[in-house]
Amino acid sequence: MFNSMNRRTVLQFLPAAMAAPLAAAPKIDSSAGFRLGVATYSLRGFPRPQTIEMLKALDVDTVSLKEMHAKIKGDPAEWTQARKDLEAAGIRVVSCGNITMTVDDDAEMEQNFVYAQALGATGIVMAPNLKTLPRIEKFAKKYKIKAMIHNHGPEDKNFPTPKSVFDAVKNMDPLMGLCIDIGHTVRTGASVLESIELAGPRLHDFHIKDLKVLTDKDSQCEVGDGAIPIPAIFKLLKKVKYTGNANLEYEINLKNPLPGMIKSFAYMRGVLAGMQS
Numbered sequence: 001m002f003n004s005m006n007r008r009t010v011l012q013f014l015p016a017a018m019a020a021p022l023a024a025a026p027k028i029d030s031s032a033g034f035r036l037g038v039a040t041y042s043l044r045g046f047p048r049p050q051t052i053e054m055l056k057a058l059d060v061d062t063v064s065l066k067e068m069h070a071k072i073k074g075d076p077a078e079w080t081q082a083r084k085d086l087e088a089a090g091i092r093v094v095s096c097g098n099i100t101m102t103v104d105d106d107a108e109m110e111q112n113f114v115y116a117q118a119l120g121a122t123g124i125v126m127a128p129n130l131k132t133l134p135r136i137e138k139f140a141k142k143y144k145i146k147a148m149i150h151n152h153g154p155e156d157k158n159f160p161t162p163k164s165v166f167d168a169v170k171n172m173d174p175l176m177g178l179c180i181d182i183g184h185t186v187r188t189g190a191s192v193l194e195s196i197e198l199a200g201p202r203l204h205d206f207h208i209k210d211l212k213v214l215t216d217k218d219s220q221c222e223v224g225d226g227a228i229p230i231p232a233i234f235k236l237l238k239k240v241k242y243t244g245n246a247n248l249e250y251e252i253n254l255k256n257p258l259p260g261m262i263k264s265f266a267y268m269r270g271v272l273a274g275m276q277s
Helices: 007-012 017-025 048-057 075-088 105-121 130-143 162-169 182-187 190-201 230-241 259-274
Strands: 033-039 062-065 093-101 123-130 148-151 174-179 201-207 246-247
Touching: 007 190, 007 230, 033 259, 048 075, 048 259, 062 075, 062 246, 075 093, 075 105, 093 105, 093 148, 105 123, 105 130, 123 130, 123 182, 123 201, 130 148, 130 162, 130 174, 148 162, 148 201, 162 190, 174 182, 174 190, 182 190, 182 201, 190 201, 230 259, 246 259
Parallel strands: 033 062, 033 246, 062 093, 093 123, 123 148, 148 174, 174 201, 201 246
Antiparallel strands: none
């Protein structure tokens, strides 16, 4: 259904109360020093053409591309086509992933960096283990692509918290850094604000979501409807001069994520606008 839809048509399918704030909002600027984008895992239920139409409806121009929208093990020509499709819509791939990078093998590891390079990404959001970090560092330096190591909360035996990532990479090349997921972070009891301060220049990427109950991953909700202090987080990102992406990772409402994503962006854009006043 989405294949032939333009942005106006997409919005007609949404409640007017949700569509209006988005329609009035400009594309995300960089007044805070960082940009809002989308982790396309949020749109994992849709193939690439429909995903692009929804990204256009959200007025975003940067994404972290998930594999279902361009297969890592697929034809490299597909990587090129995916990049062309996105760029034709005014959307740039700034990172790809999350990619599980636990196979300590040169050929397996390098393919991920070749893939990222073909997409035009400057970083890979990844879930490695301690053993694979030296090999990741080698290829990060070779391709000049940032390693954005994602913390996955209490269930993650390798990197549950941003601090666990920082401790592992703090003496490695500066390309080795963090993708802080704020939802997974708060579920461990760690402070997102303290984690941002700790990461410093090794903060390479940022995943935004919200939880109504900070310890319950099943309480995810639209950004702004939960208990995570988004305004304080955005203010601190600006204060520390973070210049990367803050990507919405919306993991609920698989079959109809767009209304919740629109509401989340309206809230986040409102927070950014308030920071300028």
